[in-house]
Amino acid sequence: MKKIFFDSRPMDKRAREDFGLTEELMMENAAAAMEDAVTPYVFHESTRYIDRPHVLILCGAGNNGADGYALARRLVCHEFCVTCCVVDEPKSELCKLQKKRAELSGVMFTDLYSLDDFIEEKSFDITVVVDCIFGAGFRQPLPPNAEAVLLSVSKIDCRKISCDIPTGLDAYGNGTIVFKADETVTMGSLKLALYSDRAKDCTGKITLANLGISKTNFEHESKFQPDAYLLEKNEMTLPWRRKQNANKGTFGHAAIASGEKPGAANIAANAAINFGAGLVTLTGVDSSSFMSIMASKELPSNTSALLLGSGFGRSNKDAEKYLSYLKENKKVPFVLDADIFYYSEIKKFLEENSSEEKNSRCILTPHPKEFSVLLENCGLGNFSTAQVVEQRYELAKKFTETFKGCILILKGTTTTIAHWSAKENRTCIYLNPHGTNALAKAGSGDVLAGLCTALLAQGYNAINAAITASLAHSLASKKYDGSFALTPEKLIDEIGALK
Structure with a gap:
């Protein structure tokens, strides 16, 4: 670093x-x-x-x-x-x-x-x-x-x-x-x-x-005091399985909330199962597109991490159910992505569940447009997508100074990871410049959200999960030989080949 x-x-x-x-x-x-x-x-x-x-x-x-x-x-x-x-x-x-x-x-x-x-x-x-x-x-x-x-x-x-x-x-x-x-x-x-x-x-x-x-x-x-840190490959801690006396439950149960666009949730679930989660369940649906991924209308009782927002829809009646679950289950870490940032309830939810650094269990993975909406819904100002890109450093600091229990992964050409550090009494910023333009493809962000969820399910703390998932996501894109044909499925395959 x-x-x-x-x-x-x-x-x-x-x-x-x-x-x-x-x-x-x-x-x-x-x-x-x-x-x-x-x-x-x-x-x-x-x-x-x-x-x-x-x-x-x-x-x-x-x-x-x-x-x-x-x-x-x-x-x-x-x-x-x-x-x-x-x-x-x-x-x-x-x-x-x-x-x-x-x-x-x-x-x-x-x-x-x-x-x-x-x-x-x-x-x-x-x-x-x-x-x-x-x-x-x-x-x-x-x-x-x-x-x-x-x-x-x-x-x-x-x-x-x-x-x-x-x-x-x-x-x-x-x-x-x-x-x-x-x-x-x-x-x-x-x-x-x-x-x-x-x-x-x-x-x-x-x-x-x-x-x-x-x-x-x-x-x-x-x-x-540095203003940011440049992430390098050696900061990536892949979820290698060291323990032999284990079963699928040892490696956590990742729940992926499905909704209006189930393809996004399916991509995230596929990424999660391929990144070490022992069990992955799509919730809110009757069936899964993958044989290795389960489906259930309700959250599994042994859920160890939840992803909410990927393809979820902006007026899904189940939003309150999932947010209430996270309020009641304080030990379950979670990833928020995409559509969930458009809900007006997001400000109150984050204030009640992600306002203190000691309770950090939340990773947010917006792209600039979604972050613009999130800032507005949280009362932190009105910024265009272009302004978010130009001011990403200052706006990432502003957000994490307000919601100290959140780990922010602001996606972009250079991905910005920000979190509040009580030890340093300031926001720490990590920059990941390793991604390529091959990631500019629908579904790439869902892969990242699934990777984060898989690591949280396996017991990673939120900041280590965010750093490792982001690096795996970007370094896998560099391995792919081609700039225009990288699909989420191919990206997941490349992630599986990382060493």
Whole structure:
């Protein structure tokens, strides 16, 4: 699990004050890291017919631009051409100094107004474009000159690398016109902006570079609190069966409430039985589509976890029955999904059953539109789906600060998992960027809900169930060879093959 920070500037300041690193030395280390990222693609196999390869560096007016000029100076030591596009004349003192050094070193220059002609003349020779216009401190809107440069270089077919954060992304990872990188070399620490839904199409591979001290020293645990955590595969604890003296009841009984669209409940039930639940029953129906899944009009007496909402319908008369059951059976954990968020009773139910962290037994799995409805029904504001996507970090915090017993899995390009931690006295955010666009398919969310229910039935606590289910869901999508043909059934098969 890696730490993610909203703003790394306090860590930069401490590195200078406590470790004696000057800003100029840190900049040289940043340029060296960028040099390591650029050089393998200058004399790449794909450019073997180019006699004189060319690197184009886009430089802004601040210290991100200074990084670009320092990089240019280092690159002219190699046997290829380097040109800096001066997007804005230097304003910071270091940017002025680094540009002067680059000029003295033999770096070539062009400007915004000559860039299109330069690209037309050199397009075949340009093997790498480096974005050093704006860094982590950028605030919207993107200035017209930077916008024009990004549109111009988007025509070039070559390796594209960003310094720190792709230009056009703000601190929350939002932006309209953004430099589309194949790799982003981010400095010192991972930034929250790199893991937004918008960023996933712009960052490419994310490489963390140090600025002259170790990651441990830079992120000093007692001085800097991360704003989020990046989930990795080793956080996934699959429900391997270690105990041999067992029966089906040992591994729990997952109940899946069926309703208006029984296909969704069937998908969730199939996911649950394939993810280790010993017994799975579809409730509210007379029959099941799967031989291994039972059906019952009523909840089984030995229910160990309940999923409510998948395909349930928004006016199902049985909603009160299920909510009352959960109120009366305080030890039964549950997953809420999809249609249940549209019920006006949801606010009162969550206040009575999920308002305290010590009683955490609830996982919610909305997509952005459903979360928008949930926020409104809970009296937390009116937000469009687009606003939920853009503000997912802050809205996830807002929700879990209000309902401290809920584990929120807010689905998206980068899935956000949030829960209140009494120990830390704050909301903890976990980001899962591992899913692919193959999951953009009806039924994928029902699979996730079923996975969560299966783990709760087997005795996982709610946060561990949410993390493992989310990772299994996304990592299985990466295993599938194809982006458009991944069905829920195929996804479940891939989950079963995880190791």
